[in-house]
Amino acid sequence: MKQWAKHPLIYEINTWVWLNELSRKHKRPVTLATVPSEEWNYLASFGADAVWFMGVWERSPAGIGVAMQNQGLIEDFRRALSDFSPEDIVGSPYCVRRYAVDDHLGGAEGLAAARSTLRERGLRLILDFVPNHVAPDHPWVLEQPGYFIRGDADDLRRDPASFFEAGGSVFACGKDPYFPAWPDVLQLNAFDPGLRRAVIATVSDIAGQCDGIRCDMAMLMLNNIFGRTWGNRAGQKPGSDYWTTVIPETKEKFPEFRFIAEAYWDLEWELQQQGFDFCYDKKLYDRLEHDPAESIRLHLCADLAYQERMVRFIENHDEPRAASVFFPQKERAAAATIATIPGAKLFHEGQFGGMKVRLPVFLGRRPAEQVDTDLVTFYDRLLKAINNDVFRNGLWQLCERSGWQDNQSYLNILAWCWVKDDERYLIIINFGPGTAQARVRPAWNELTGKTWRLADMLSYETFERSGDEMRDSGLYVDLGPWKCHFFHLEQI
16 A cells, blocks of 8 residues: 555544444344445545544453443433443443454454455554553453552442452552543553553554554553552653653554554643654644634644644544534534644544434444435535545645734634645635635745636635735635635636
8 A cells, every 4th residue: 555644534433333234234244354345435435544443342241241330321321322222232442351353343354354455445444542441351450460550458448439359459440630430441550561561562463453543542641641640559650651662662563553642631742752643633623612713723823743743523432423513504614624734634434424422432333313415415525625635645834814904804714725746725714603704815926927717626616816816915705604615726
């Protein structure tokens, strides 16, 4: 396969649910080894660079037992599935019993067959890695108890929600320092050198089966974060960080392997410096949901080298469905934004059809929802518009936009451009609730002295404009609320 794109498009699939639905659709059991070719072709039609099969690893029966005793989770399950039954609980993909492909999904052979089929269509494969914790029935619990944060009988008696007894030992449950412990998983000790060696071996094994991993809550393993979370229980802080130990060892064997960090708390830059190829841009997601256009524009003023290693999204399995958060016009504007800025773009299965139910990851089935055909049409046009190498490997630049003293609506305008060889695109978005006018100046001196055809890839409208005017005074735009121009420029 050719090299990874600089700005790849990634499509996330809830693997268990997807195969469940394909089994019902085709009226036979479908595993990763037996997915019909037309389904692979459908995935390839999105123009993605990689598919993220979320949740392929062996799930934990012990974790399921804990989940079934959690009334809060059961209420979440019932909210998502009106006809919920205990048989719908298949286990959390983030409560990993073993890093072996679950037999229900087709096992290692099924994954290998799926990867081969994806590669035939030019698609890479991304899988999960959960560095912070494992299931209470993971083999390490009995074989390598030193890999874990430990407790004692007093801890278990005082705080049974945060400690777990297994094999005669007491272990701390996994946690994020800002929330209660997760009762179905046990906390690994990021400072333990034996664990680090075992993780390097585990990640190297995973790297032989795919092209990249999305690392769950990656920032929890940073020395400073881990030390503050666990204090003396963690032991002495190592001289090197967890990721600066793990990533180079893997990259030495698999140079093209990609590490993607789920990251929060403004630690994205630090994780990039420790070797991550891409980090979640949760702050942009929050700005798109809550903030005005100027806040988004300022976010996009960050150093380009930093932005190129961010993952942009308006939906994934951890966030509410975009169609439930954004009203239809705003969702289109937000989707056009994340699809046309630098960095990796992450889209989520069901997003294109307007699904609204956020499915708890423990469940193997989701409710039937009505497809939003208008949204399908929009995403079809958007995906076709960005299916061009200029958006994968080209140069991106913010554009200047200006207005008038008596008309400040230009502040709702976002504008940027892409260029690669002779390909030029100009994207202009009104990210606001009212009509907006502005002058937008593309960052290209080559426009001058020529006439240009501007073909809108979303509306199919075409305009002719003077390059001198666009470069000097700026292209005049008048956009309705949440509307977008997606211009392909050709010299006449």
